[in-house]
Amino acid sequence: MREALREAGLTGADGRWAGQDAQLWLLGDYVDRGPDGIGVVDDIRRLTGEARATGGEVGALLGNHEVQLLAAHRFGHAPVAGWGRPGGFRELWARYGGQAGDLRRLTPEHLAWITALPAMALVDGHLLMHSDTTRYLEFGRSVEAVNAAVAEALRGTDVDDWWEFVRRISGRGTFRADGGEDEAAVMLGVLGGEVIAHGHSTLIQHFGVAAGDVREAVRYAGGRVVAVDGGVFEGGRLLLTRLR
Numbered sequence: 001m002r003e004a005l006r007e008a009g010l011t012g013a014d015g016r017w018a019g020q021d022a023q024l025w026l027l028g029d030y031v032d033r034g035p036d037g038i039g040v041v042d043d044i045r046r047l048t049g050e051a052r053a054t055g056g057e058v059g060a061l062l063g064n065h066e067v068q069l070l071a072a073h074r075f076g077h078a079p080v081a082g083w084g085r086p087g088g089f090r091e092l093w094a095r096y097g098g099q100a101g102d103l104r105r106l107t108p109e110h111l112a113w114i115t116a117l118p119a120m121a122l123v124d125g126h127l128l129m130h131s132d133t134t135r136y137l138e139f140g141r142s143v144e145a146v147n148a149a150v151a152e153a154l155r156g157t158d159v160d161d162w163w164e165f166v167r168r169i170s171g172r173g174t175f176r177a178d179g180g181e182d183e184a185a186v187m188l189g190v191l192g193g194e195v196i197a198h199g200h201s202t203l204i205q206h207f208g209v210a211a212g213d214v215r216e217a218v219r220y221a222g223g224r225v226v227a228v229d230g231g232v233f234e235g236g237r238l239l240l241t242r243l244r
Helices: 002-007 037-053 064-075 088-095 100-105 108-115 143-154 159-169 180-191 203-207
Strands: 023-026 057-060 120-123 126-129 195-198 218-220 225-227
Touching (some): 023 037, 037 057, 037 100, 037 108, 064 088, 064 100, 064 108, 088 159, 120 143, 126 180, 143 159, 180 195, 203 218, 203 225
Parallel strands (some): 023 057, 195 225
Antiparallel strands (some): 218 225
């Protein structure tokens, strides 16, 4: 991440914000599968303040891996009816790349930051969200309503309610399926914006781009949707995509 930001001119050689009044939005999944997820979180938190001081903006959305990390922290190995395995959320989190170091290094400040992340944002005509799914509409019919409902779910204490929450926030593939362009139009019609930008579904596994060929985001569904997850953990790269 540091290399990608430096190459884009958003940070300097010292890693500090150098983007002046630029807007940078990160679409979730800061933890799991990598060597230092907490370090990523710490960098984002620091850059948010540095960008604000120069008239810029760094925004971050909630990804499903942050939700799974919170669930592993909060519920541990407590049984989850929907998961049907004895290890509960801790086992689910580990299965999908959870790193023991991230869980061990979580502080109250990290937990507060993650639970305050919005699920989506509408920025200059772009509907930004983590997962490529219309299941966000089950939370509400406006960006504000979705974010409020997700915030409420993150405060919940029932383990089975969290299981359903994880399932909703982890949906994928809606806009690649038959009728995906229509689904994108419905989503944009309800929540606003002209183009959806999402992460979650990697270009390598879900769009068939070879790892060595990951260079830019993929626009699909009649140009209404942009996929930006370059599949770093699959040998791809972290993509910074200029949306305007």
